Amino acid sequence: MNVADITPIHRLDKDTAGVMLLSHNPATRRDYQTMFQNKTVCKTYEAIAPTRTDLAYPLNISSRMVRGEKFFTTLEVEGEPNAHTTVELIENRGAFSLYRLTPHTGKKHQLRVHMMSLGMPLMNDALYPVPSAAGDEDYGKPLKLLAKRIEFTDPVSGQARMFESGFEL
Numbered sequence: 001m002n003v004a005d006i007t008p009i010h011r012l013d014k015d016t017a018g019v020m021l022l023s024h025n026p027a028t029r030r031d032y033q034t035m036f037q038n039k040t041v042c043k044t045y046e047a048i049a050p051t052r053t054d055l056a057y058p059l060n061i062s063s064r065m066v067r068g069e070k071f072f073t074t075l076e077v078e079g080e081p082n083a084h085t086t087v088e089l090i091e092n093r094g095a096f097s098l099y100r101l102t103p104h105t106g107k108k109h110q111l112r113v114h115m116m117s118l119g120m121p122l123m124n125d126a127l128y129p130v131p132s133a134a135g136d137e138d139y140g141k142p143l144k145l146l147a148k149r150i151e152f153t154d155p156v157s158g159q160a161r162m163f164e165s166g167f168e169l
Contacts (some may be wrong), residue, residue, distance in 0.1 A: 018147030
């Protein structure tokens with residue numbers, strides 16, 4: 001295997017930890033990338049955010065997202081929804097809770113924006129609700145967003161595949 005042939009199959013925000021698929025075979029790479037374009041991949045994330053006991057979980061959130069002007073952010077605007085997320089409460093930990101987030105679309109910063117719109121910005125998020133100054137990243141306080149699991153039918157073998165991060169929040 002040539003290291004130069006290793007390429008990400010999908011994107012993950014640079015501040016997000018967890019599972020990411022890589023391809024080392026140029027001949028089949030497109031097959032795997034097409035899964036994401038066709039939305040046949042199920043991704044599950046975990047996040048830590050403020051506790052909201054006044055909401056009835058699971059929540060299904062839909063909104064229209066567009067590119068913002070500041071620091072490569074994303075904004076919610078009026079219009080036909082193009083971003084859909086399911087939010088489930090996993091564990092109430094007092095002031096903050098552990099949530100399971102399932103994106104049904106793949107907009108930039110979708111999970112972060114949807115949680116912010118609920119008044120539950122992710123712990124240690126440097127962009128939402130207010131971007132910090134460039135260069136103010138504190139790697140000792142990482143964003144509490146974890147790409148926990150990814151599931152799909154392998155386009156080459158036809159087998160069901162599931163990969164899960166061993167990390168915990």
